[in-house]
Amino acid sequence: MKSAIILISLLLVFAVFIEARDKDIDKEAYETEKTGYCPRYEKWHECGNGCEPSCTNPSPPSRKKCKLPCIKYSCRCKKNYFRDNQGTGRCVRIEKCKKW
Numbered sequence: 001m002k003s004a005i006i007l008i009s010l011l012l013v014f015a016v017f018i019e020a021r022d023k024d025i026d027k028e029a030y031e032t033e034k035t036g037y038c039p040r041y042e043k044w045h046e047c048g049n050g051c052e053p054s055c056t057n058p059s060p061p062s063r064k065k066c067k068l069p070c071i072k073y074s075c076r077c078k079k080n081y082f083r084d085n086q087g088t089g090r091c092v093r094i095e096k097c098k099k100w
Helices: 002-033
Strands: 042-048 071-077
Touching: none
Parallel strands: none
Antiparallel strands: 042 071
């Protein structure tokens, strides 16, 4: 019984160590990538809004009301730009959205 408790304790310590290590790696990747990774008119986010404004949905729910999960470590359109989800996939002004 005592050896089982020791084993469980060691596994718990190991799990906590792995979680802390992975968190540092993610944070390091975020700091490295955010400076020059995103295309024009986009901004790097640690946790980007899953309800990003797009050409087909220019007024999505706010971050608080969005039912979609955040998108970790991603480029999202800057303010007043919309994802061209019917064409290039880039961020454009609303007047540049393709009309179908």
